């Protein structure tokens with residue numbers, strides 16, 4: 001038989017997608033499933049953004065557009081990065097508009113990796129971080145980020161994973177699935193480590209605007225970091241624009257030059273009317289107010305879960321308040337079962353859709369990810385069902 005690309009045999013199937021498929025099938029058969037598995041805001045994209053896209057389409061922006069992105073969009077991205085992260089990027093040379101955050105990550109890795117290069121990736125982390133490295137014929141080295149350390153890798157764990165082939169390390173803060181993010185001091189120390197070993201730092205900050213305490217520090221914002229940091233971000237989560245597929249890579253000019261070639265030769269450009277809508281979303285004051293309302297809804301749901309945990313909690317489901325993003329990473333290790341089994345049983349017996357923690361790596365075993373990017377009613381009812389199931393399980 002004619003051979004295929006064997007790299008694909010080494011990919012983990014996205015557990016989130018697998019779970020969603022099962023949930024859809026169960027829903028179709030009439031079961032009252034509460035889906036708390038996906039990382040997609042339950043809010044509609046703010047109406048003025050939709051109108052901006054519509055205006056752009058009517059104005060004829062339905063043909064090819066610039067591969068690097070319209071100048072006004074790159075300018076809006078640079079202004080956002082300066083305002084929010086305190087880092088100045090040159091919109092002409094240091095920013096590429098991409099097809100969502102996932103494509104920013106893809107082009108970033110394409111720009112820097114050669115076959116066989118090793119990439120350090122915390123465990124747990126979003127499955128695509130590792131899968132993309134595998135597709136590009138790099139080698140994934142997992143760096144344990146254990147629950148006992150707040151799901152942040154101890155600094156010495158990075159050093160232990162280092163070899164002469166290490167080319168880059170990947171960060172994702174606030175983290176999917178844990179919501180954790182480190183201190184500025186930690187990032188500064190990690191920057192010193194990256195500098196000492198001449199590593200690229202690829203920082204996925206798609207949840208960077210979703211936090212519940214102090215604003216997380218961007219990896220590129222610590223002293224000396226900008227020249228080796230590849231910043232991945234998108235409008236998907238913050239603006240409830242997951243379906244629009246628009247994001248960006250901010251990185252040193254020579255990285256962007258490679259990433260632009262990768263993008264030109266794969267997607268040509270992000271749809272021009274989507275780019276115009278994105279520029280509008282980043283700059284319009286009413287849209288910023290709409291995103292602030294979404295953020296406060298996530299904060300309210302987070303409090304709701306914490307209150308239920310305090311008042312009716314189960315010793316079998318341990319709850320740590322997430323610092324950011326819109327997930328709870330529930331510690332179900334007291335149940336003594338695998339994450340996959342717990343999720344399957346909760347789906348079948350309590351009709352709640354979740355994602356097994358082991359889908360994010362070994363350190364996630366015994367945990368399950370529950371999203372709060374769902375209505376207050378669903379979050380409340382779903383979490384209660386989980387607690388009741390866990391108690392019933394051990395009666």
Ligand SMILES: Cc1ncc(COP(=O)(O)O)c(C=O)c1O
Nearest residue numbers: 039100101102126176206234236
């Ligand atoms: C950590 C992380 N990075 C990137 C993405 C993808 O973002 P986008 O929809 O902008 O491609 C996701 C989506 O779930 C994510 O969780």
